[in-house]
Amino acid sequence: MIEVRLFATLREGRGKVMMLPAESFKNAGEIIAYLDIPPEEVSILLINGFHNKPESEVKDGDIVALFPPVGGG
Amino acid sequence: MDERYLRNLPALSEKECAILREKHVAVIGCGGLGGFIIELLARVGVGHIKCVDGDVFEKSNLNRQLLSNMSVLGSIKAQAAVERVAVVNPDVKAAAVCEFLTEKNAAAIIEGYDAVFDALDNIDARRTLAKACAEVEVPYIYGAVGGWVAQAAVSMPGDGLVEMLYPEGTEVKNKSVLSFTPAFCAAMQASLGVKLLAGRKVETGKIYYFDLLNQEFETIAMI
Numbered sequence: 535m536i537e538v539r540l541f542a543t544l545r546e547g548r549g550k551v552m553m554l555p556a557e558s559f560k561n562a563g564e565i566i567a568y569l570d571i572p573p574e575e576v577s578i579l580l581i582n583g584f585h586n587k588p589e590s591e592v593k594d595g596d597i598v599a600l601f602p603p604v605g606g607g
Numbered sequence: 608m609d610e611r612y613l614r615n616l617p618a619l620s621e622k623e624c625a626i627l628r629e630k631h632v633a634v635i636g637c638g639g640l641g642g643f644i645i646e647l648l649a650r651v652g653v654g655h656i657k658c659v660d661g662d663v664f665e666k667s668n669l670n671r672q673l674l675s676n677m678s679v680l681g682s683i684k685a686q687a688a689v690e691r692v693a694v695v696n697p698d699v700k701a702a703a704v705c706e707f708l709t710e711k712n713a714a715a716i717i718e719g720y721d722a723v724f725d726a727l728d729n730i731d732a733r734r735t736l737a738k739a740c741a742e743v744e745v746p747y748i749y750g751a752v753g754g755w756v757a758q759a760a761v762s763m764p765g766d767g768l769v770e771m772l773y774p775e776g777t778e779v780k781n782k783s784v785l786s787f788t789p790a791f792c793a794a795m796q797a798s799l800g801v802k803l804l805a806g807r808k809v810e811t812g813k814i815y816y817f818d819l820l821n822q823e824f825e826t827i828a829m830i
Contacts, residue, residue, distance in 0.1 A: 574778040605779035607728035
């Protein structure tokens with residue numbers, strides 16, 4: 535399983551933490567698409583605590599964390 | 608030691624207070640983040656503060672911008688910042704630049720400064736500022752807010768942190784900002800900046816993320 539943690543507004547309508555079957559996803563971008571998150575709404579993508587890109591591979595036991603962009607002042 | 612700085616001690620040493628008084632910083636934006644950052648830097652005793660903003664106060668600023676009040680609506684923000692510094696701490700030299708940051712003026716505004724504080728309200732201007740900081744080699748104290756969320760970081764020239772945070776096409780949906788979110792973020796930025804200016808060790812390339820709705824705090828190593 536892959537643990538997906540969502541932060542801030544990405545939780546709205548989706549929840550905070552979810553477990554997804556690892557065999558269903560090749561990379562982080564597929565998880566983002568499955569969760570119906572527009573790509574431009576992800577600013578920080580972490581896999582096991584390290585910054586990654588949507589094309590980065592995911593595997594069983596990974597923790598994926600997604601943060602939306604914050605840009606106001 | 609000037610009596611006004613007695614309560615800086617011993618959290619800061621006398622030597623560090625003296626160092627801060629010699630430092631030159633630029634605060635880019637005098638709105639939500641900038642108002643608080645300028646207040647905090649002036650009170651702790653950072654000696655020279657350039658306040659940069661081409662905007663004027665409007666009513667919708669009143670929910671969060673420290674420098675705004677009913678009597679200054681329509682007034683120039685950068686000028687209000689300088690006037691605030693003068694009444695809070697005349698020991699600090701503040702200068703107003705009443706212009707928006709652009710590709711054309713960015714490097715000239717920040718060149719030679721010891722640090723730049725990001726108090727901007729949009730992604731394009733942040734990219735412009737980060738590019739200028741890389742060009743003239745000035746540390747960038749990043750901060751951004753949205754709703755209940757704040758994030759801050761220290762970005763060293765050319766490390767690419769801002770570009771990583773805002774890839775092309777990035778879109779910010781949440782345009783709201785509550786009163787306490789910029790106050791919190793500004794406190795983080797000011798503390799990071801003071802450490803950097805005083806010569807203490809500062810972690811760079813790490814995002815400090817704060818969700819004030821759920822009381823969640825994360826440190827994210829981006830680089």
